[in-house]
Amino acid sequence: MGTLGLEKKYEDQVLKCSRCGFCRVICPTFEAKDFLESYGARGRMMQLKAVDEGKIQPDQSFVDRIFTCTLCSACEQKCPSKVDYVKTMEAARAGLVKLGFAPPDFAEFSEMTLEKGNVLGQDNARRMRWAAKLENIKVNEPAEVLFFVGCNIMRPRVRPMATATAKALQAANVDFAVMGEDEWCCGLVFINTGHLDVAREFAKHNIELIEKINPQRIITICPGCAQAIRHYKHLTDGWKPGIPITHAVEYIAELLDQGKFTFTKEFEGGSKIAYHDPCELGRQMGVFDAPRKVLNAIPGLEWVELENNKALSHCCGGGSGLQGIDNELAREVAHFRLKEVQDAGADVIVTSCPTCRGNFLDTIKQNSLSIKVMDIHEVLAQALE
Ligand code: SF4
Ligand code: SF4
Numbered sequence: 505m506g507t508l509g510l511e512k513k514y515e516d517q518v519l520k521c522s523r524c525g526f527c528r529v530i531c532p533t534f535e536a537k538d539f540l541e542s543y544g545a546r547g548r549m550m551q552l553k554a555v556d557e558g559k560i561q562p563d564q565s566f567v568d569r570i571f572t573c574t575l576c577s578a579c580e581q582k583c584p585s586k587v588d589y590v591k592t593m594e595a596a597r598a599g600l601v602k603l604g605f606a607p608p609d610f611a612e613f614s615e616m617t618l619e620k621g622n623v624l625g626q627d628n629a630r631r632m633r634w635a636a637k638l639e640n641i642k643v644n645e646p647a648e649v650l651f652f653v654g655c656n657i658m659r660p661r662v663r664p665m666a667t668a669t670a671k672a673l674q675a676a677n678v679d680f681a682v683m684g685e686d687e688w689c690c691g692l693v694f695i696n697t698g699h700l701d702v703a704r705e706f707a708k709h710n711i712e713l714i715e716k717i718n719p720q721r722i723i724t725i726c727p728g729c730a731q732a733i734r735h736y737k738h739l740t741d742g743w744k745p746g747i748p749i750t751h752a753v754e755y756i757a758e759l760l761d762q763g764k765f766t767f768t769k770e771f772e773g774g775s776k777i778a779y780h781d782p783c784e785l786g787r788q789m790g791v792f793d794a795p796r797k798v799l800n801a802i803p804g805l806e807w808v809e810l811e812n813n814k815a816l817s818h819c820c821g822g823g824s825g826l827q828g829i830d831n832e833l834a835r836e837v838a839h840f841r842l843k844e845v846q847d848a849g850a851d852v853i854v855t856s857c858p859t860c861r862g863n864f865l866d867t868i869k870q871n872s873l874s875i876k877v878m879d880i881h882e883v884l885a886q887a888l889e
Contacts, residue, residue, distance in 0.1 A: 506556035508599030510592075517592040518556065520585050521549040527579035527589075532819045533572055536836040542569045545579035545589055552596050567605045570596055572830050574837065575696055576783040576819035590788075597698030606697070607829045614694065614702045621688040622655040629685045634663035638670055647681035649673070650719035651752070652710075652733065654726040655689050656858035661865070665725050665858065668885030669752045675888065676764035680723075683713045690724075690732035691739075696824040700739065707736040711743055723752040725881055726858050727785035751785055753856050753880055757794035760801050767887035770804040777807040777883075778850035780841065780864075781817035782857035795856050795880050802887040807854070810844045818844060820855070822863030838867035845875055852876045854883055 527545035528534055534544030541547035548569055554560045577590045621628040634657055635641045656662045673680050691706035724730045733749050785791045792814045799807050812818045821837030845853045855861050864877045
């Protein structure tokens, strides 16, 4: 075992990298850092190998390179050696955290999130504000479907996504429940950044509530939450929910297929929409068709594909907590994607992830771009009203 304490399966991945550099053509941080080798997948792998073998000592510059990867997994699409890059990077981060290296302020951030139950450090009671005008929302009662809402719901701009999802579920007569103010952070940012002990605390708490609700399915509006809950089995003693854990848009597409509800209202959101595949929902969870099916089902909605779409989608820059680690880099990456929207002649970008939405919004504001951002749930909300 080397300096970073990597398990053999990850050491094997490091050795598998042949340094061919095919990953460099698609890496958003490599591009945003003016093609600086150490900010691409190949460069990160080479540094990782040298540190793990004890040839160089880990320092803050190495920590910066390892933690500024968005874990978008685009490099894996181009890798002829099939390196399991993202999992290896997460393992390296966990090793660094154990050695006492982490991005600045992370200890404080972990403490605050554990104390408050959400990454925004707000009163957890605010989690239910999105449901203020809705009736008959079950909270922590047994139900067929658990709607895990996620920390982003603390932001007023995200509330319409949850409201729209609940309205669609109600329109389809789905028996669902939420965890309300007892819901805690899914823990993804701590899984991504190697703070596994912190993530485990969130997993344990949320699993207790999930078991109380005893759902047949869990849905989320953030792909990251679905990914984190799927990961709970690795954080606990093999918790096996044995039920699908999916993004809400997949479930809504299924309900549409089953004829449980239809969209009746004409869409008025914008003149030309472009759909952005979030890395976690698309490349990592393999969900490409469901959001397209939902968009196609909305009357009057016209949309286009971006040049880099589906498995080759360009990252939004917000993945893996990059906004908290290097916000300038996060926005630079988002800016590349927004240029693609302009090149496609679109003026609205629709995504299925609150993190993408937030990073795009901030980047648009900073660069005074004439592009509107919407989450797919907001789009369907307009078609349901
Ligand atoms: S996961 Fe994404 S950001 Fe990280 S090295 Fe691969 S392509 Fe670059
Ligand atoms: S494409 Fe794969 S094998 Fe080639 S340098 Fe990148 S990570 Fe290594």
